[in-house]
Amino acid sequence: MIIKTPSRLHVTLIDLNGAYGRIDGGVGITLEKPNLMLEAKPQGNDITVLFNEPEKLGNELVDDYTLKVKKAAQKMIKFLGINEGFTFRVGTTYPSHSGLGSGTQLSLAAGKLISLMNDCELSNHEIAKIVGRGGTSGIGTAAFDKGGFIVDGGHNTDEKPGFLPSSASPASPPPIIARYEFPTDWKIVLVIPNVEQGASGSKEVNIFQSYCPIPVEEVEKLSHVLLMKLMPAVVEADLDSFGSAINIIQDVGFKKVEHSLQNPCIKEIMDKLRSAGAAGVGMSSFGPTLYAVTDTNVEDVSRAARDALKDIGGEIIVTQAKNSGATLRG
Structure with missing residues (x-):
């Protein structure tokens, strides 16, 4: 099986x-x-x-x-x-x-x-x-x-x-x-740089204990962005609003903490992806995987990713959302 x-x-x-x-x-x-x-x-x-x-x-x-x-x-x-x-x-x-x-x-x-x-x-x-x-x-x-x-x-x-x-x-x-359902005509460019892996184990526990609780004002702002910008953008397939919300999220709440612990090259790569025309660029969990959401300019964003990785190495994967779960056979 x-x-x-x-x-x-x-x-x-x-x-x-x-x-x-x-x-x-x-x-x-x-x-x-x-x-x-x-x-x-x-x-x-x-x-x-x-x-x-x-x-x-x-x-x-x-x-x-x-x-x-x-x-x-x-x-x-x-x-x-x-x-x-x-x-x-x-x-x-x-x-x-x-x-x-x-x-x-x-x-x-x-x-x-x-x-x-x-x-x-x-x-x-x-x-x-x-x-x-x-x-x-x-x-x-x-x-x-x-x-x-x-x-x-x-x-x-x-x-x-x-x-x-x-x-x-x-x-x-x-x-x-x-x-x-997430729009499958939106492409997601994954950029996985060859830098230190994301936090895990005791290191991850220490981060949660050191930086929490997050100020309630930060949580309220993030909740506002999620409820009134990000989620409606998915439902209405509004790429520009979705991307804008993703960009805002990087500087709010616990995500801001996760970014503060990254190699400086992470921000540089994200800036290059946005400059190449990605509607929104974010970091998944503790990273180091970055994602850029786009539609018609996948090649431009991918080219910017390759350029950003030329000195440190890494992997680029062009993918899309999957609106179903795991599958079985055998």
């Missing part, structure tokens, strides 16, 4: 203040490319993770993917109370800790495969709870489930009283409060 999952952009966290009794909240866009492929079959008593040409992927990615798949599989096996092993084979990949959500997609994919091979029809939301994803943002779970443009409502502070990233939070995945 094989599952193909999308990737996702995490546009912003919404409320890391909590004055109104909820924290977190998130906005995201599901992507057609890059994607992950994971195959599984029952075998033996252990959990084995194999890769096609692992030497080309590098030890860091192989080790990270292996750990995430094994952890998710162990949690699902324990939940189901089964006594068997599984062999997983990872097909297509994309970088870990890059802002594209590989951890959630791998964990959900492993959990989904095991549940289906054991004739257990769990919802994707239930699987996320079992494998420990969605403790801060619900975007990755919703992207896996239904795709599209997603807004989640965060967590009640009774359930999650503190500011923590998903990797350190036991909270359940938050409710999805809006999900729209």
Whole structure:
């Protein structure tokens, strides 16, 4: 059995203040490319993770993917109370800790495969709870489930009283409060520079604890931009308004904190992408992946991206939104 999952952009966290009794909240866009492929079959008593040409992927990615798949599989096996092993084979990949959500997609994919091979029809939301994803943002779970443009409502502070990233939070995945079809004629140019990976592990926990709570005025401004500019722009397919909102978001709330911790080249690349005509340019999660949204001038934006990466290297992917979730075969 094989599952193909999308990737996702995490546009912003919404409320890391909590004055109104909820924290977190998130906005995201599901992507057609890059994607992950994971195959599984029952075998033996252990959990084995194999890769096609692992030497080309590098030890860091192989080790990270292996750990995430094994952890998710162990949690699902324990939940189901089964006594068997599984062999997983990872097909297509994309970088870990890059802002594209590989951890959630791998964990959900492993959990989904095991549940289906054991004739257990769990919802994707239930699987996320079992494998420990969605403790801060619900975007990755919703992207896996239904795709599209997603807004989640965060967590009640009774359930999650503190500011923590998903990797350190036991909270359940938050409710999805809006999900729209994202215009597929808008192109999304991903720029993944060869700089330090985004925050993870203890470093990410320390950032949340050091910079939160965010001033409530920042949260209120961001909420205004989301509700009265970004979301209507998606519904009305208004690229200029959408891009303008994305540009504003980079300087507000927790996203402003995420940018303050980046290599200076990140801002330089973003400026070049905007100058090339991209309607909006943002950073996904803690980066380093950047995204430029455009329609007719993909070549100009891509050329600017190549120029920006000529000294530091990196990857450019031209993609679009995916308005559906993970797919199964076999």
